[in-house]
Amino acid sequence: MMKLKLGLWMVLVLLVMAAPVYSAGTEELEKKIDLLSDEVDSLKSRGIGAGTSDHNRVSLHGYGEMHFTQNTDNGGAEIDNHRFVIGVHALLTDWIHLNAEVDFEHGAQELEFELGYLDFLLDPALNVRAGVLLAPVGFLNEYHEPPLFWTVERPVLQSQMIPTTWNGGGVGLFGSPMDGVNYRLYAMNSLQSITNDDTADGGGSGGSGGSGKSFSSSGIRGGRAQINQRIANDFSVFARLELTKLFPGLQVGFSVVNGDTTHDIIEEDGNMTLLEADVKYRWKWFDMNASIVNTDINDAAAMNTFCDGSGNRCNTNGIASNNFGYNVQAGVHLPQLMGWKTSHDIIPHFMFERVRTQDEMDTGTGNSPDRSKNRNGVYTFGVAYLPTPNVSIKLDHTHTKLENKTSTDQLNLGIAYMY
Known part of the structure; x- marks a missing residue:
């Protein structure tokens, strides 16, 4: 024991x-x-696996605007909920981000897929972007939220010469190799200069039907279409460079687009070269911006001949071999000028534009310029009131002088917001 x-x-x-x-x-x-x-937890937070419960990694944003316009010549007026946009930003991982926006236009009667792309963040100087991209042309097309510009309507130059909002399917590089230097370099499907009954033009009819998308006497804007079984026999190179540290308050930008546009519908390529330069400058209460655009289109005579043929659905009013335009806008931040202690902003402004979408016609075509499309002078003056930077109430008047010796006047009132 x-x-x-x-x-x-x-x-x-x-x-x-x-x-x-x-x-x-x-x-x-x-x-x-x-x-x-x-x-x-780290893997989940980086988006690996079948989703994440961290709702902070997905955020919503968007913008909208409503317009009231009146033609002061004949008294005709209309009101339009021009657009309401819902956007999503998602961190799929720490280095892969998703951005997408859907645009409900004209009282949600039209639906557009504005953008949807992935950013692969590799290095501040070199990153990859792929999907439905916004064309890096000018300072407005990529950043077109309505509180960011003062006029009710987008400027004519940024509507006709740069067909904002201009998007396309493709892939590219972007980054900032040094402080004050930013660039984008993309390859995207080209605009469509001509079309016929057998052209897939994003009309939503299984790729076989056309909706008449083409260049015209109004410029290149008609060459856009939704990325919906869109014809893509031609691709263009898009490049933009921005310099933001040359001088305090100054930003200078340059954009280039080059590519064929006929998509093998005819033998000729219809090569298009667009050159753009812009400047933005702010000194205390003074604010201004200016842009200039020149677009050369090869084979305009061959395209017009094709469009004039029976059975072809492209515009027959004449594709110009050269489009040219520029605008200059200046405004005053009134509270800052007057020394008022307020977070509100009131900006009286004035803009002059010259937009010639029929600047030169190809000597080989029988079409003469449509002088009613050449805006020799567009004068817009108005005021924008921003109670907060993401809300703007706008009032302006536009007087347009056309090359055919006629003119138009329009009063515009708008409310804009972004969230």
Whole structure:
């Protein structure tokens, strides 16, 4: 019995002596479990796996605007909920981001897929972007939220010469190789200069039907279409460079687009080269911007001949071999000028535009310029009131002088917001 008790005590002592060793092993195991748990959480937070419960990694944004316009020549007026846009930004991982926007236009009677792309963030100087992209042309097309510009309607130059909102399917590079230098370099499907009944032009009819999308006497804007089984036999190169640190308050930008546009519908390529330069400058209460655009279109005579043929659905009013335009806008931030202590902003402004979408016709075509499309002078003056930077109430008047010696006048009132 004594030996049994002694043996039990010895076992008990050994267990007590072994307890710290066992405890240490348990603590080590718990540490490993915690590390594994942290790693799983890290993987989830980086978007790996079938989704994430972290709602902060997905955010909504968007913008909208409503317009009231009146032709002061004949008194005709209309009101239009011009657009309401819903956008999504999602962090799929720390280095892969998704951006997408859907645009409900004209009281939600028209639906447009404005953009939807992935950003692969590799290095500040070199990143990859792929999907439905916004064309990097000018300072407005990529950043066209209505509180960011002062006029009710987008400027004529940024509507006709740069067909904002201009998007396309493709892939490209972007980055900032040094402080104050930003660039984008994309390859995207080209605009469509001509079309016929057998052209897939994004009309939503299975790729076989056409909706008459083409260049025209109004410029290149008609060459856009939704990325919906869109014809893509031609691709264009889009490049933009921005310099933001040359001088305090100054930003200078340059854009280039080059590519064929006939998509093998005819033998001629219809190569288009668009050159653009812009400047933005702010000094205290003074604010201004200016842009200039020149577009050369090869084979305009061949395209017009094709469009004039029976059965072809492209515009027959004449594709110009050259489009040219520029605008200059200046405004005053009134509270800052007057020394008012307020977060509100009131901006009286004036803009002059010259937009000639029929600047030069190809000598080989029988079509003469449609002078009613050449806007020799567009004068817009008005005021924008921003109670907060993401809300703008706008009032302006536009007087347009056309090359055919006629003119038009329009009063515009708008409310714009972004969230």
